[in-house]
Amino acid sequence: TQLLEQSPQFLSIQEGENLTVYCNSSSVFSSLQWYRQEPGEGPVLLVTVVTGGEVKKLKRLTFQFGDARKDSSLHITAAQPGDTGLYLCAGVVSGGGADGLTFGKGTHLIIQP
Amino acid sequence: SQTIHQWPATLVQPVGSPLSLECTVEGTSNPNLYWYRQAAGRGLQLLFYSVGIGQISSEVPQNLSASRPQDRQFILSSKKLLLSDSGFYLCAWSPSPQSNQPQHFGDGTRLSIL
Numbered sequence: 001t002q003l004l005e006q007s008p009q010f011l012s013i014q015e016g017e018n019l020t021v022y023c024n025s026s027s028v029f030s031s032l033q034w035y036r037q038e039p040g041e042g043p044v045l046l047v048t049v050v051t052g053g054e055v056k057k058l059k060r061l062t063f064q065f066g067d068a069r070k071d072s073s074l075h076i077t078a079a080q081p082g083d084t085g086l087y088l089c090a091g092v093v094s095g096g097g098a099d100g101l102t103f104g105k106g107t108h109l110i111i112q113p
Numbered sequence: 114s115q116t117i118h119q120w121p122a123t124l125v126q127p128v129g130s131p132l133s134l135e136c137t138v139e140g141t142s143n144p145n146l147y148w149y150r151q152a153a154g155r156g157l158q159l160l161f162y163s164v165g166i167g168q169i170s171s172e173v174p175q176n177l178s179a180s181r182p183q184d185r186q187f188i189l190s191s192k193k194l195l196l197s198d199s200g201f202y203l204c205a206w207s208p209s210p211q212s213n214q215p216q217h218f219g220d221g222t223r224l225s226i227l
Contacts, residue, residue, distance in 0.1 A: 033215050042119075042203050042218030043157075088157070090216075101207075101216055105156035 003027060004089055004104035012110040016078055021107040023089035024071045030092050032072045034063055037086040037106070079111045115140035119204045119219030127227050132177075132191040134222050136204030139185065144206040146187040147216060148179055151201040163187060164209060199226045 005024045013019055023032070031050040035043035047056050049065035049072065056063045060083075062075040076083055090103045116139045126132060138144050148160040159172045161179035169179050176195060180188045187204060201223055205216040 035218075040221070040223070042205075042221050045215045045217065048215050090157075101159075103157040 003093075003102045004091055006087075006089055006104035006107050008107060009105065010108045010110075012112060013079060015080060015111055015113050018075070018077050019079055019109070020073055020075045021087055021109070022071065022073050023091075023104055025091065026070065027091075027093055028069050030069070032065055032069075032089060032091045033101075034072070034074055035088040035090065037088060038084075043086075043088055079109075081111045081113050084109060084111050115206070115217065117204060117206055117217060117219045119202075119222055121222060122220065123223045123225075125225045125227060126194050128196055129193050132189070132194050132198070132224070134189040134202055134204075134224075136187040136189075136219055137185055138187075138206045141185070141206070141208065143184060143209050145209045146181060147205040147207075148187065148189050149203040149205065151203060151221075157203065161189070194226050196226050199224055 003025055007022050011019060031048055033048045034046045036046055037043040047058055047063045049056060049063055052065060052067045052069045054065045060077045064073050066072060072089055074087060086106045086108050088103055088106045090101050092101055119136050146163045149157045150160055151157050160177060161169055161171055163169050163181045166181055166184055169181060177189060177191050201221050203221045204219040207216045208214045
């Protein structure tokens with residue numbers, strides 16, 4: 001059983017379109033992070049959200065943490081080819097220790113020019 | 114600023130051969146250190162983590178082992194590689210104690226077992 005479910009697994013859209021990807025769980029997380037990974041490289045941190053209902057913006061990317069801290073979403077406005085990559089969400093389970101970071105399987109995003 | 118280095122970037126090894134992957138962190142002290150394996154369609158699987166020199170916790174039983182001989186050095190090893198050990202291996206660090214801190218990753222090692 002996957003603790004963090006990400007959807008969709010794959011998404012291919014045209015440049016300029018908007019999109020939302022989701023990260024869901026039945027567990028409560030004390031914080032949740034989003035990473036982007038390009039082929040042959042390690043994941044790079046985009047944002048950390050810690051408060052239920054929190055919204056953070058990073059240029060055209062908007063991240064939201066659910067009120068109950070069980071889910072999160074990433075919305076991209078006017079997607080560009082440079083947004084292509086694997087988007088991973090990862091959560092710190094409430095009460096977790098040094099090994100508390102749990103990763104979803106990721107959403108493979110392709111933005112076609 | 115903190116940096117993390119992993120090497121080699123790619124490695125092709127025959128079945129049954131030994132393995133040693135190295136990871137070092139610069140610019141921080143007493144970090145938590147992690148080894149992950151990433152296989153297609155399976156996400157990141159935590160293999161080992163360490164909260165200090167000589168302290169290793171294993172998450173999954175396997176023929177791999179890890180060691181932390183120095184504060185900022187983390188080594189992944191195997192005495193005899195299996196075909197199933199193929200994958201993309203990632204080292205990561207986070208501030209200690211972790212408590213809501215993100216993990217920062219190296220560029221990974223692509224390991225192919227023939």
